[in-house]
Each structure stands twice: as structure tokens, then as C-alpha cells.
């Protein structure tokens with residue numbers, strides 16, 4: 001760099017630190033802003049029924065090609081649920097900058113054709129510039145406890161709860177995941193100690209435990225003898241949340257948890273069981 005350039009930069013108030021950080025994605029890594037923008041791309045694809053913008057983001061790497069699954073079955077984006085325009089009434093996303101991944105819950109209760117509740121995990125390269133994988137669970141009439149208008153009603157009630165946690169009160173990724181794992185382990189091991197919080201509410205399909213009272217408990221029983229395996233997590237420390245896509249015995253399922261001070265506060269499930 002010439003002396004003239006340096007003089008010019010310093011007269012503009014631009015020091016070497018500014019100079020050292022050009023606008024390349026690799027210098028910025030995986031940011032919440034980039035992940036949030038990708039979830040907005042997903043939402044507009046679903047709203048319009050056009051996945052083109054996501055197809056454009058797919059990795060071009062031929063040794064580890066892009067993967068798309070729907071209800072745990074391999075498909076392509078151009079034959080996916082994203083080609084069906086869906087009216088979105090409510091959405092909420094977890095942003096995981098460590099794994100460069102997202103989870104988005106989409107509630108469509110007032111769609112003129114088919115109400116649906118959709119959960120989507122997206123995974124990116126370390127700079128959030130290329131899409132490596134999308135997994136989607138699509139629930140609709142016929143699925144376990146499905147009732148999109150009830151889901152919408154409770155999700156709206158929870159909007160004031162599912163907010164960012166003040167920095168000084170945030171749990172680590174390990175603590176958040178451990179709380180979710182303990183709950184999932186309980187289905188196959190009654191000795192597991194689950195960090196129940198009070199209040200706590202479970203939204204399973206359209207069914208709600210509790211009445212929105214300070215005394216509500218999530219410790220109201222789970223089936224036993226159900227191994228919950230192949231867990232793929234998305235963890236957001238800011239929202240104190242973890243979502244896990246799992247094999248619930250034999251069926252595709254998502255369990256999402258809001259954790260506060262290490263304890264379970266909210267549980268959301270999506271279970272694909274229609275024939």
C-alpha cells in the first residue's frame with residue numbers, strides 16, 4: 001500500500017482495523033442477521049409457493065450435495081411443500097450461529113385450502129452463504145392432535161414469553177440441550193431427572209397442557225417405552241431454546257423447548273402420523 005493511500009485513509013478516519021475487515025462473508029462468519037435473512041427467504045418461499053430463492057442458495061458442492069427431506073423422506077425443493085403457497089399466520093425462528101443453522105415454526109391456520117403447521121431446520125456452511133441441508137416436517141389434518149387454529153391461539157398467547165433472555169441470565173448451549181434431552185429421555189427411562197420449571201406449558205399438535213396459570217406444570221405424564229433417537233438439534237442461547245428433530249419410536253417428530261435458568265418453560269411438538 002502506498003504512503004499516499006495510507007494518508008488518504010487516515011485523513012478519512014479509516015484506520016488499519018477498518019481496512020482489515022473487508023466485506024467478505026468469511027470474515028463475518030455466521031451471524032444472526034444472515035440466519036434471520038435466510039429464515040425470511042424461507043417464509044417468502046412458503047408464502048408464494050416458489051422455492052427459487054432457496055434453490056439459488058443450495059451448495060454447488062458435488063461431493064457433499066444439498067439434502068432436502070420432508071417428513072424424513074428425501075425429495076427436492078422443486079417437489080417440496082414450498083411449491084404450495086401457504087398463508088402464514090404466525091412464525092418464529094431459532095438462530096444457531098455455532099452450527100450455522102435455523103429452526104422455523106410456521107403456523108397456517110387460516111389458509112383457504114389446507115391448514116398446516118410446518119417445522120423446518122436449515123443448515124448452512126460456516127459463513128451462512130450456502131445452504132447444505134433442509135429438513136421439514138409438515139403437519140396437517142389427520143396428524144396427531146392436529147388443530148392449527150388451536151396451535152395459533154396458544155402460540156400467540158406465548159408471544160410475550162418466547163422473547164430474548166437478558167444476556168446475564170442466558171444458559172449455555174449445553175444446559176439448554178440437557179434440559180430438552182432429559183425430557184426426551186424420560187419417554188424411555190422413568191429414572192431421568194427432568195428440570196421441570198413452574199409454570200410450564202406443553203403444546204402438542206393443537207392440545208395444550210395447563211391453563212396459562214402460574215401453577216401450570218409440564219410434569220403431567222408421558223408415555224413410557226418410547227425410544228427417541230437420531231436427535232438433530234438447533235440451539236439458540238438468546239431465545240433459551242432448542243429444537244430437536246427426532247425419530248419418536250418410528251415416526252418423524254419435532255420437540256422444541258424454551259428453557260429459563262436451566263428449567264423447562266415451554267414445549268412444542270409436531271408429530272407426523274397421518275396415513
Ligand SMILES: *[C@@H]1O[C@H](CO)[C@@H](O)[C@H](O)[C@H]1NC(C)=O
Nearest residue numbers: 043044047088089090091092
Ligand atoms: C414472521 O413473524 C414476524 C414477527 O415475529 C413478522 O414480523 C413477519 O411479518 C412474519 N412473516 C411472515 C411471512 O408472516
Ligand SMILES: *[C@@H]1O[C@H](CO)[C@@H](O)[C@H](O)[C@H]1NC(C)=O
Nearest residue numbers: 146147148149150151153206
Ligand atoms: C380446534 O380448536 C379450536 C380452538 O381451540 C376449537 O374451537 C375447535 O373446536 C377445534 N377443532 C377440532 C376439530 O377439534
Ligand SMILES: *[C@@H]1O[C@H](CO)[C@@H](O)[C@H](O)[C@H]1NC(C)=O
Nearest residue numbers: 185186188189190191192193
Ligand atoms: C436412566 O436414568 C438414570 C438417571 O439419569 C441413569 O442413572 C440410568 O443409567 C438410566 N438408565 C438407562 C437404561 O439408560
